[in-house]
Amino acid sequence: MVFDMHLNSLRNANVKTLWEDDVHPHYVMRRYAEFTASLVHLNVEYGDGQLDLNLERLRMAVEDLLEAGTEGGKAQLHFEEVLKSNIAIYVRKQ
Numbered sequence: 001m002v003f004d005m006h007l008n009s010l011r012n013a014n015v016k017t018l019w020e021d022d023v024h025p026h027y028v029m030r031r032y033a034e035f036t037a038s039l040v041h042l043n044v045e046y047g048d049g050q051l052d053l054n055l056e057r058l059r060m061a062v063e064d065l066l067e068a069g070t071e072g073g074k075a076q077l078h079f080e081e082v083l084k085s086n087i088a089i090y091v092r093k094q
């Protein structure tokens with residue numbers, strides 16, 4: 001029930017009110033990271049497949065939220081390019 005409430009809060013978030021100029025990680029991303037890390041840590045000994053499916057649903061909701069605005073799309077593209085560049089640098093050094 002708590003998991004579904006968390007998922008619904010992401011799906012129903014008003015993107016226009018979420019973005020603010022701040023240098024800290026956004027509270028939605030912190031909440032997602034902390035919630036996910038806690039569930040993964042608690043599940044280490046149990047290997048619950050249902051949790052894996054729920055975490056995938058949650059990840060998709062977070063991605064949808066990040067892609068909801070044009071600014072979010074530009075930021076995502078930027079970081080995807082940075083990631084590709086860093087992967088290429090890492091591979092060349094190996």
